[in-house]
Ligand code: PSV
């Protein structure tokens with residue numbers, strides 16, 4: 552009997568990174584509802600991320616956001632992570648929360664502000680060196696609100712110049728992932744609004760600059776699996792920030808709003824060889840858990856990614872190729888929907904049992920007493936940084 556050893560092996564070789572900021576309090580511009588037990592500092596965020604990894608076996612690193620996760624000694628933080636079985640993942644600079652950045656950061660019209668932003672980006676590469684991180688995740692809130700507010704062309708030049716300075720500072724084992732976002736916080740132009748602009752800057756920089764696709768950062772109706780496939784074709788898909796959206800940058804749990812879209816993305820990744828050992832595509836979550844408890848929400852998110860990926864691995868590639876070659880539209884589509892309709896949960900449960908994990912990580916979390924312990928031990932948890 553086929554026990555799908557190949558599918559389980561591919562999933563076991565697929566790390567999914569959780570973001571430190573998803574463990575902290577977060578909210579909307581209207582209200583932050585604080586939760587008991589949330590981490591008070593970066594060490595406690597690392598501890599929660601390690602718990603997610605212990606239960607899922609699939610989340611071996613945690614992304615940091617600087618300065619939200621500022622510590623005195625980053626080497627020590629990396630050691631603490633390692634002691635708990637995880638590593639420090641992507642370093643995310645923050646060049647959007649100072650008053651100085653009202654008109655932008657690296658695209659700001661004032662060279663002094665651009666310099667300040669650049670210095671922070673370079674400091675983040677120092678933090679990569681200290682923590683062993685290999686990915687610098689760049690998201691810029693830069694943009695304008697009104698036609699004529701600033702020169703679009705000059706801002707592109709300033710952006711290119713800053714990116715080049717940071718790129719030159721990277722070590723040979725480090726890469727830079729450049730994120731884009733359609734709108735918000737600016738509403739007339741964003742300086743990196745779409746994958747085309749990110750792609751063009753990354754091409755100009757060199758092979759260690761790649762595009763970061765945040766699934767929540769597109770116009771409604773954008774075909775994300777299409778752009779993912781094109782980026783893969785040119786070696787420019789660096790990674791993902793997974794989350795799901797109904798309206799805009801909702802940052803809900805990945806796979807919640809549209810699991811079929813997640814499956815379609817994963818299917819293109821399977822087809823382009825981005826799933827399994829040796830993949831250069833970084834799978835990261837970028838979410839905010841405003842209503843739901845954070846650690847189990849992150850566990851659920853990891854499982855959602857695994858489920859979508861397992862279904863994509865179930866696609867009968869030979870049958871699909873045959874149907875496509877025959878121009879059999881319905882048959883080709885049915886190959887995909889058959890795979891999407893497969894209940895992969897028993898296989899994933901079996902995979903977990905085989906590696907000594909509880910088959911149901913969410914239930915295992917609730918049974919572990921961890922939530923009760925952090926609620927008792929941590930008083931005055933910190934805010935993720937959003938929605939103050
Ligand atoms: C802001 O839109 C954002 O959600 C971006 O996706 C970044 O990756 C994230 O915040 C962390 O800065």
Ligand code: MN
Pocket residue numbers: 690730765792837
């Ligand atoms: Mn993001």
Ligand code: MN
Pocket residue numbers: 765767768800837
């Ligand atoms: Mn976002």
